[in-house]
Amino acid sequence: MTGLPMNQDLPFDEEAAPSRVSTGDLPEPPEIRALVTEVYERYRHEDGGAVADYIPALADASPDLFGIAVVNPWGQSFEIGDIDTRFSIQSVSKPFVFALVCDTLGYEEARVRLGVNSTGFPFNSLMAVELNDQRTMNPLVNAGAIATTSLAPGATADEKWDAIRQRLSAFAGRELTMSDEVYASESATNLRNQGIAHLLKSYERLYFDPDETTDVYTRQCSLEVTVHDLAVMAATLANGGVNPVTGETVIGPGVCRRVLAVMASAGLYELSGDWLYQIGVPGKSGVSGAIVTVAPGKGGLATYSPPLDAAGNSVRGQLATKYLAERLGLNLFASVPAAHPS
Numbered sequence: 001m002t003g004l005p006m007n008q009d010l011p012f013d014e015e016a017a018p019s020r021v022s023t024g025d026l027p028e029p030p031e032i033r034a035l036v037t038e039v040y041e042r043y044r045h046e047d048g049g050a051v052a053d054y055i056p057a058l059a060d061a062s063p064d065l066f067g068i069a070v071v072n073p074w075g076q077s078f079e080i081g082d083i084d085t086r087f088s089i090q091s092v093s094k095p096f097v098f099a100l101v102c103d104t105l106g107y108e109e110a111r112v113r114l115g116v117n118s119t120g121f122p123f124n125s126l127m128a129v130e131l132n133d134q135r136t137m138n139p140l141v142n143a144g145a146i147a148t149t150s151l152a153p154g155a156t157a158d159e160k161w162d163a164i165r166q167r168l169s170a171f172a173g174r175e176l177t178m179s180d181e182v183y184a185s186e187s188a189t190n191l192r193n194q195g196i197a198h199l200l201k202s203y204e205r206l207y208f209d210p211d212e213t214t215d216v217y218t219r220q221c222s223l224e225v226t227v228h229d230l231a232v233m234a235a236t237l238a239n240g241g242v243n244p245v246t247g248e249t250v251i252g253p254g255v256c257r258r259v260l261a262v263m264a265s266a267g268l269y270e271l272s273g274d275w276l277y278q279i280g281v282p283g284k285s286g287v288s289g290a291i292v293t294v295a296p297g298k299g300g301l302a303t304y305s306p307p308l309d310a311a312g313n314s315v316r317g318q319l320a321t322k323y324l325a326e327r328l329g330l331n332l333f334a335s336v337p338a339a340h341p342s
């Protein structure tokens with residue numbers, strides 16, 4: 001059950017000869033603004049879900065916090081609610097660190113070393129490691145994400161951490177820093193992630209020291225962001241890897257589309273199929289309550305609301321994203337029958 005042989009020989013190199021893109025544009029700014037306000041009002045009183053508490057520092061977040069941000073490919077943003085609140089990025093860091101590793105190793109080598117299939121198991125599963133010959137199934141659940149962090153460029157833990165922090169900052173368009181409180185809290189309680197790292201090392205599917213890798217991974221999860229930062233990061237993935245606010249090329253377009261592919265297959269853990277079925281765009285959620293969504297060529301969307309469902313996905317975030325995806329026309333699979341030329 002390795003799933004690896006596919007797709008070894010691409011018929012052309014799209015970095016050299018970019019193919020056409022498949023999507024259109026977002027609506028005009030006034031309509032986006034109105035929709036963002038509408039969706040915020042619609043779901044702000046929704047009270048399902050529970051704030052994560054397995055990392056003690058996350059348990060204090062107010063369940064009432066709710067922020068939404070959309071950034072289009074011209075870097076214009078449309079935001080409402082708790083847009084200045086800082087929170088730890090957690091699992092939303094994973095696709096961006098995967099992008100860095102694809103850039104370092106090449107996206108084919110990254111696929112071979114990390115995998116790109118969904119696990120069908122919760123994000124912190126050891127069973128997923130034991131039951132699959134490939135051990136790491138994809139870079140967006142903890143096992144594959146910790147292996148991804150182990151492949152970050154640099155010979156030492158400090159160099160890897162610098163490379164990760166710098167690249168995620170380039171995605172966000174500002175210097176990101178760590179929450180010392182979340183880092184200390186998660187470091188004191190992350191025995192399960194340490195276990196995953198050691199298990200992967202025993203299978204030779206971790207590429208750096210397990211304890212140091214877990215530490216860098218915990219730092220990466222503790223980076224502080226706002227919902228605006230996440231929307232800019234998502235918009236960079238929607239814009240062929242160029243940050244639409246700073247104009248910086250953060251990642252190549254070939255890496256960008258692979259990152260979106262793994263987000264589509266695994267971004268919402270074991271509910272990724274439901275997400276794609278209902279919403280139809282790549283997304284990534286995190287345990288502090290954020291979800292990023294990327295509509296290729298159209299823009300990035302981020303929501304922040306701490307109460308989570310049983311799989312660890314923000315309840316209000318999923319509702320708001322579904323509503324906005326429909327109203328903004330984000331679903332990648334949507335088409336309507338063509339008017340037949342008579």
Ligand code: GLN
Binds near residue numbers: 092123193221312
């Ligand atoms: N740092 C968290 C962990 O490893 C990230 C999990 C998440 O956001 N789902 O447990």
